[in-house]
Amino acid sequence: MTVLIKRSMLAALAATFMAGSAIAAEVKSIAILTPQEGTDFGWNQQGIDAAKAAAKAAGIEVTVASGLGYGDVRPTLREIAADGASLIIAHASGYATSAPEIAEETQVPVAIVDSPKALKAGLVADYTLSGxxxxxxxxxxxxxxxxxxxxxxxxxxxxxxxxxxxxxxxxxxxxxxxxxxxxxxxxxxxxxxxxxxxxxxxxxxxxxxxxxxxxxxxxxxxxxxxxxxxxxxxxxxxxxxxxxxxxxxxxxxxxxxxxxxWDITPVYSAMIKDLKDGTFGTKRYAISLADNSxxxxxxxxxxxxxxxxxxxxxxxxxxxxxxxxxxxxxxxxxxxxxxxxxxxxx
Amino acid sequence: MGGFASDTFLAALLFGAVTAAIPLLLAGLGEQMSEKAGVLNIGIEGMMITGAYLGFVSAYYSGSFWLGFLTGAAGGVAVAALMALLCVRIGLNQIVIGIALTLGLEGLTALLHHFQFSRSYPRLPAAEVTPIPLLADIPVLGSALFRHHLIVYLAVAMVVVMIWVYRRTQFGINLQAAGDKPAALDVAGIDVIRTRTAAVLFTGGMAGLGGAYLANVGAGLFIPFITNGAGFLGIVLAMLARGQPVWVLVGALVFGGCLSMTTAAQVAGVNIPTDVIQMLPFLAVMAMLVLFGRRASLPAALGIPYERGAR
Missing domain, CATH: 3.40.50.2300 (Response regulator)
Known part of the structure; x- marks a missing residue:
């Protein structure tokens, strides 16, 4: 009986380790989708600038799809996922329904806003930011x-x-x-x-x-x-x-x-790090006065x-x-x- | 002295109501003529955004609001000419073409704005107002209703002009026939295609002017998608008005007034959810539809391309 328990515990530990390894991923590129062009001196521009800065700091590629409006962006999400993005940042609250759907479908992790309850380990992260x-x-x-x-x-x-x-x-x-x-x-x-x-x-x-x-x-x-x-x-x-x-x-x-x-760069950098560490989708991200974000x-x-x-x-x-x-x-x-x-x- | 219910605040509210109503009035009057002639002009939103963009560009570079209005109206006419070619002359589906024009022109103007203004977001100075003698001196109402740009008074005067056109001119009778019994008009020797084309071009001019007013006077700037559905509201007003221009004016003022009421309620601190307050203008339009729209009779041939000899 004791042997059986020990073997079970070892098996559980091994499974946990393997699962963690499966979630951790190599990050080659990120993509950001925005509803308006990145020249609005606001939400869209800060998002795109931050994605570029975070990608540059991590030494990875970044794809920008801007001016997509507030309609259905599923085709764009699928296309970007098919192009090999390691992470898709859906930078509009209006994308918070479609992006997780496409994440499930393509198994490409997504980051969404204004949906703090939508977290899903390895797949969906929320960055409802508050200034x-x-x-x-x-x-x-x-x-x-x-x-x-x-x-x-x-x-x-x-x-x-x-x-x-x-x-x-x-x-x-x-x-x-x-x-x-x-x-x-x-x-x-x-x-x-x-x-x-x-x-x-x-x-x-x-x-x-x-x-x-x-x-x-x-x-x-x-x-x-x-x-x-x-x-x-x-x-x-x-x-x-x-x-x-x-x-x-x-x-x-x-x-x-x-x-x-706002400077969203630390948030996107943290997402990239979490993807690499296998902890993506397990926590929310924030900006604060303390780090000047x-x-x-x-x-x-x-x-x-x-x-x-x-x-x-x-x-x-x-x-x-x-x-x-x-x-x-x-x-x-x-x-x-x-x-x-x-x-x-x- | 400021404060809720102060003269300044009430004047600002009423002034805002008129400013919000004018683009709807212009678009609604234009759409009304198109519908009378049997053309459902869904592309009016595209004509408005074109007028807004060209009107702003023209006013910004020339410094002339009037040139802006003229250019905006011309832009609307240009889009309407395309609509007339495809839907009236060739006989393509009016709804499909209208939606395509709207989406295409929203995208095009957004693209042009991106290349021209997205780093500078230029803005126009406040539009010059033309006070109406004596009336402009009335407390609150004077500064709210009788101190506007001249184009506002002309827009209201257009209601009278349209009534005259529909009731007193041969062209008005032709329009009605083109929408109700185009074959009969044809038999009478009047060119249905030409009559409908003229109506669509007029719609484009009015919608373009409405867009230019919205950008140059209402906002003082152009940004992508600035019309925000005003053209579609113009269609609703035209349908509610049952062919009567004065009802377009009433509908536009009710909508503009309700928009200002929503602001007034919020500033007064009315403790109900914002979403409920924001529904007010749309509820008012729906109420108008229920009260006055039941007897609305749209032209029998509305939306149907005319083809001589076709059954």
């Missing part, structure tokens, strides 16, 4: 700088990544000054390319009294930028804009206050003293003195807008 720490810092800066003590948040949709940033921004504002009013408005359901809607809604929020706009919108964010450039605040002064993910300094025309800039953009619009104070807050967040939990649900975000507890982030 909430950076958004919190942006909120602190906005509250310090708002002349009207009224700021706005305008979004063109409510995916989890943006919800967490909207919540982070609101918490930052209230932590800095509980008396600052926050107005939150959604342009429309998945209005990512609705630039006219972005402008219209932003102008209304400015009309309601906001003089700093925190905007999340992909293409529609250019409409928001247009609104802040062509509108006056209630005091007749300049309206400022805080962007997310990318750096629009070169097109900001002096109205860009800051941006919560999330950071607040310094522009000429931010006075040095405000920037210095923001950096001190950043240090407090990294050290754990200020703790912040991401909020991903839209209903929870909406509740925060009218009743944000400053204590929650202190």
């Amino acid at each position: 909430h720490e950076g958004a919190y810092l942006a909120g602190r800066v906005a509250a310090k700088m708002s002349r009207s003590k009224h700021v706005g948040i305008v979004v063109s949709g409510e995916p989890p990544s943006w919800n967490s940033q909207s919540a982070g921004f609101a918490q930052g504002v209230k932590a800095e000054n509980p008396d600052v009013k926050i107005t939150y408005a959604v342009i429309g359901p998945a209005a990512y390319s609705d630039a006219a809607g972005g402008r219209r809604v932003t102008e209304s929020v400015i009309g309601a009294g906001a003089d700093i706009i925190f905007g999340q919108g992909n293409g529609s964010s250019f409409g928001m930028l247009q609104a802040v450039e062509t509108s006056k605040a209630a005091d007749g002064g300049k309206v400022l804009f805080i962007d997310v993910i990318g750096d629009k300094t070169s097109v900001g025309k002096g109205h860009l206050l800051s941006s919560v800039v 999330v950071k607040l953009l310094k522009t000429d619009q931010i006075p040095d003293n405000v920037w210095g104070e923001a950096q001190k807050i950043r240090e407090q967040m990294i050290s754990g003195e200020i703790k912040l939990q991401p909020v991903f649900e839209a209903t929870a975000v909406r509740a925060l807008m009218t009743n944000v507890s400053a204590a929650a982030a202190k």
